[in-house]
Amino acid sequence: MKEYLNNGRLWRLCLKELRESLRDRRTIITLVLMPILVYPLLSMALQRLIVGGISKAEPEYAFLLGTQDEETAQRVQNLLMEARRVNKIGISSPIKITRSDESTNKSTVPSEDNKNAIAVSADHVGFSIVIVEKVSLASALGDAQIDLAISKLDVESVAFERETFPSYQVQVEFRQGDLRSESAMSELRRALQLLNDNQFESVRQRINARLPAVVQMKANGIGQRLDPAASIAGVIPLVLILMTITGAVYPAIDLTAGERERGTMEALIATPAPRFALLLSKYVAVVVVAILTALANLFATWITLSFGGLGQAIFGKQGFSLWILIQILPLLVIFAAFFSAILLALCSFARSFKEAQAYLIPVMLLSLGPGLVTLMPNVQFTTLLGIVPLVNILLLSRDIMTGQSELAPAFAAVFSTIIYAGATLVVASRLFGAEAATSGSQETWAELLGRPKKTRLLPTIGELAIFLAILFPVFFIASNLGGMLDLRADSAMSFQAVLLVILFMLLPLAFAWYRRLDLATTFRLKSFADPLDSIGMQVARSLGFFVSVLLLSSGLWMVAFESYLLFENWSLASHLSEEERTKLKDTFLLIPFWLVLLTGAVAPAVAEEFFFRGFALSAFRSKEAPFRSVLYTSILFGLFHVIAGNILSVEKLLPTLILGFALGWVAIKTNSLWPCILLHALHNGLVFGMSRIGETELTKWFGADTKHLPMLWLVGGGLSIMAGITLLLVASRQTRTYENIA
């Protein structure tokens, strides 16, 4: 593998694939032509559909009331202004009176678009008055030049209690069955009714009526107001993502099934080049084409939204800003990475273009389903949805566009998508070319999913990737479920502990058993003493490891404690009120301490060590040097701790990274899981123990009013860590690792 990663060879392999797809006219067509054609069309369609649906501060149009003469127009205007004053809400803009002959007929006539647009919020309805000349009112109404015709408006003065009041008789004509005209009718009726109500109310007050009103209604809106902008903002990522997919489809087929059709596949897999390198170069090419397509589409969208006026309609005054663009682009890149892997996996399995297309069409249709979900405006982007492929990226893009994105689901979306992409790529590399080598497709699947025939000492990184793709969603859903159950604090802790043991210990064990991995080497279960050593040496080493673990743990918890404080402001607890915090602390104190130790220290230590320092570290070690393996494992360890249920505990990242690195180093040096479990358990136990004691006692001990540990402690901790490291280095000299033996 190495000789394919050096000397720019991998780059040249990628270059070949890129050349192949970019020189192909068909790629260029999807890349350039589609965006140029699709977006203007789409924008036109959207504009027709949407613009009416977007709420505006000022009505863009109003219902048109037609009158025959100036006088009637004035009276209608006065009445409506009065109604508006009584209503106390609505629009401040004046009600215009225009003449139909002042300009061309068209200007007073509602545009074609507006004629059908009736989804108007009642608060924003306006009226505009047109004095119809030249033609009769009836024909103006019939021709839909106006929405209502005020054919008669008489006023008489009525005396009441030594005062005179005007009384109007209004005759209105409207088009039956025409939604717009009928809405105008009911709006007008509502406005005028207000005047009547107002009059009665003032009379009632004047006569000092004790009689209460028949009904006094107060309306409170609950739930969310349907924001049409959100649903439209949902369309754009969907279109972008579908177009990105379209761009990747052709190269994905061409570079895999195409190899077979051209007859180059056999020559390709006969070479010593590792399949993964071959597939990786193809993958890079497909992702690059997908990203280029995404860029072209994003650019086209931006142009369309910026210059079509649609952007401001959807995103408000700032329009589709460059900032949104910058945020959406990486999402598209991640999505392209994920989907390209899926496409490659599917196409690798196909023997011809036709077959590949047959596999891809259902996938494309399937991805439309979740796409449509995101169009529903009231779908919340929860962290749980954050792990659903496709849906997560779509919802995240939508939230970014409407400026409502949150950190936790965003993180879940990005992290899970990357994990899925990795696992899919591993599957793809196994499938790629397998058909050409073996004669039946069953054998490929058997090799991939079935039990291998031979026992192996260490898992591969591919197996880790596949296992992660299983573990992550299951872990995520399960820990969310735990949160939903609304358990008591002690039950919640027990639940979490059981979950950890099942998912991080039993599941990897089962997986390793199924894949015929040597459990002892995969999980470093053998005694850490080298069997080739003399008995005395073995005892000495064991003792050395034990003491050094004690030393390390007595210092490491302080590191965790202090690094946690660095980011404490980011934690969920910091947003709680003092009361809530005290309550939380009290509930914690109610849990018996043995249970805290069992569920918070022992169970996580055993379970997590089995997976992270056992399975994961071994998988990395099968390919990578110790330092890198430890680094990758600790990053994985840190990321898993950041995702806690439905919230994102960023403050945990640094402490767990440090702890993970230390544990990984101990695992490599001692070549055993047991010291790691001990260190992990002691570390957790000490941290919990300290939080158990509580701030007041601690303050008393430290003698200072600070959250930090006293300097003397920290120095002691640092010294004990250094002593631990030294002792471990001495005790582990000249031990042989499983990797060396393997």
Added chain:
Amino acid sequence: MNGTCFPRFPRNDLGMISATNLTKQFNVRGTPLIAVNNLSFQVSDGEVYGLLGPNGAGKTTTLRMVMGLLEPDSGHVEICGMRSDGQTTEMRKHIGLISTNDGVYPWLTVREMLLYFADLYAVDLQVARERLEELARLLDIGRFLDQRCSTLSTGQKQRVTLARGLMHDPPVMLLDEPTRGLDVVGSQTVFRFIDLLKERGKSVLLSTHRLDEAERVCDRFGLLHRGNLQFEGTLEELQKLTGKQHLVDIFIGLISGPVDGEPVDPARMVITTNE
């Protein structure tokens, strides 16, 4: 093991290609089918060995096992001292493969394609460039080195394919039905190519069902029928043994009934075995 119908002839025991007891069984819709049965042969350097047989005899399966693409159920292959069970990757670097359906990349130039394959075989870039010039001379492809492959004629494509097989200068060359579907000129190019390989001391394993062609170019033959190696030797040895002049007749006699006056059921006929 003895008990063979035909006497076995001395071979070069240090063959560059050496297959030992290769057996491969496939499952075709549930029923097991033995594609290759206990097959052993050796090819030494500078020798052209023809693996002959009708369609479905197991030639391609054998070649794939030799190439390390297919894992044999039992037995192993050794190429230049490297074994198929364990050193597959190293082994493949020493093998060149040219087969009937070999295609070219339409959108790459000839040069790009050949250098791509050099990279796949982890050949140093500088070495690859020099080799490319040499092969361009030898196979007369220099004129269109910078042309896209889609613009080439069939004959030109064929020569590019032959050059591709030599970009890593392998000591062992596998030719899978190299002349199938080619006209006289095309076949002639292949024969000249095989001569070139011989000249350079390469071991050539040629699989074909064209017995007349095999007669022309091969030094030794292995006659494969239903996964069994029925006979192995030079043309003269074969002629002497069967009393027939041409490979075609020998072969028909071998697979269709009594040979040497003895009735033979091909299914029972396990002729050559190895210890």
